[in-house]
Amino acid sequence: MRCSAAVLGALMLWAAPLSAETPPAPRGEPLARKVIQNVARPGYERLAAATAALKTEAETFCAAPSAERKIALHAAFETALLAWSRVEMIRFGPVAQANRYDRFAFWPDEKGLGLKQIGVALAARDETAAAPETLRAKSVALQGFTALEFLLYGAGAEALSTTGEDGRFRCRFAAAIAANLAALAVEVRIAWEDDTGFADGLLNPKPEHPVYKSSRDVKLELFKTFITGLQHLRDVKLARVLADNPQNAQPKRAPYWRSGLTLKVMQANIEALETYFNRGGYFELLSKLAPGVEKSVALDLAEMRKNVQALGAAPVEMVVKSKDGWGRLNSVLFELVTVQQTGGGAIARASNISIGFNALDGD
Numbered sequence: 001m002r003c004s005a006a007v008l009g010a011l012m013l014w015a016a017p018l019s020a021e022t023p024p025a026p027r028g029e030p031l032a033r034k035v036i037q038n039v040a041r042p043g044y045e046r047l048a049a050a051t052a053a054l055k056t057e058a059e060t061f062c063a064a065p066s067a068e069r070k071i072a073l074h075a076a077f078e079t080a081l082l083a084w085s086r087v088e089m090i091r092f093g094p095v096a097q098a099n100r101y102d103r104f105a106f107w108p109d110e111k112g113l114g115l116k117q118i119g120v121a122l123a124a125r126d127e128t129a130a131a132p133e134t135l136r137a138k139s140v141a142l143q144g145f146t147a148l149e150f151l152l153y154g155a156g157a158e159a160l161s162t163t164g165e166d167g168r169f170r171c172r173f174a175a176a177i178a179a180n181l182a183a184l185a186v187e188v189r190i191a192w193e194d195d196t197g198f199a200d201g202l203l204n205p206k207p208e209h210p211v212y213k214s215s216r217d218v219k220l221e222l223f224k225t226f227i228t229g230l231q232h233l234r235d236v237k238l239a240r241v242l243a244d245n246p247q248n249a250q251p252k253r254a255p256y257w258r259s260g261l262t263l264k265v266m267q268a269n270i271e272a273l274e275t276y277f278n279r280g281g282y283f284e285l286l287s288k289l290a291p292g293v294e295k296s297v298a299l300d301l302a303e304m305r306k307n308v309q310a311l312g313a314a315p316v317e318m319v320v321k322s323k324d325g326w327g328r329l330n331s332v333l334f335e336l337v338t339v340q341q342t343g344g345g346a347i348a349r350a351s352n353i354s355i356g357f358n359a360l361d362g363d
Helices: 002-015 030-063 067-085 100-104 113-124 145-153 157-161 165-192 198-203 215-242 262-279 282-289 293-309 316-320 323-351
Strands: none
Touching: 030 067, 030 165, 030 198, 030 215, 030 262, 030 282, 067 145, 067 157, 067 262, 100 165, 113 145, 113 165, 145 157, 145 165, 157 165, 165 198, 215 262, 215 316, 215 323, 262 282, 262 293, 262 316, 262 323, 282 293, 282 323, 293 323, 316 323
16 A cells, blocks of 8 residues: 555656746755755844834834833843844854944943943934934944943933933934844845845855855854854853852843843843754754764753743843852853764764864854
């Protein structure tokens, strides 16, 4: 019966007429195709939708501030920030052009340059910072989520709900940033939306392409994205915050601590790593070439996410200063090391590429 069913199925397929609705066979580099279809395009579509909603909420709030509208604005900021956190690990392509990556989020800012520039703009009521068309030409530190977070949650944020000149300017500044983020997201979404733009280089590497001259170049780009995502979360967002014990922890080094969204951002970062590994082609690749490793990596990533999720929405200062919270985040740090060593090594071998580089340095 199995043979007959198979033969019948084959005959039906052979006899079926081709139609305009028949989808074209996937072309190009298979890993690149999966990353484009399952990670980049849906991720940037969500970011474009979320930042558009943030722009609307900012404009609505500034037109008539109220407690209810402030709640809606904060909710829109959170949704947009988490959408960014799920594509943040993608540092190549359209987001790497025209300083877009830093314009989305200028962080970390070790020297506090962003805060100084925001303070100057607020003190001077610099109208070029409060209009989207002129804000785009200013410092990247004034344009993205980190600047907007300070305006919504940082020192002086209570002025947003007042009718004074300082409050009205701060609100126009915030609305300009929201509009800038929405415009940036649309630019990146459009650049990814079909195979004739940036995606063509990933799918069809060729010697004359400025970046992707061979299949190896594409595999290396995709691999570096995964490894950099692991390293950035481990070294920049966790290690420098946790230090060596709860007493020495530095919660104000964490991203988005003012808004209380640090842990949600980290959870979104881990979810992005899961999506990239599970749906970007690496799970399937390792299941064929290094059976067992793919399940181990997937389980480690899921365990990290659960550890962060278990901490709830508590302020990061409270979490890292407690023994249990510090311990959970420290376990995430070590799981990130394990995934990089086991998963990263297996992926490199399966892809026949070298891992002798520091991804955060771009080498």
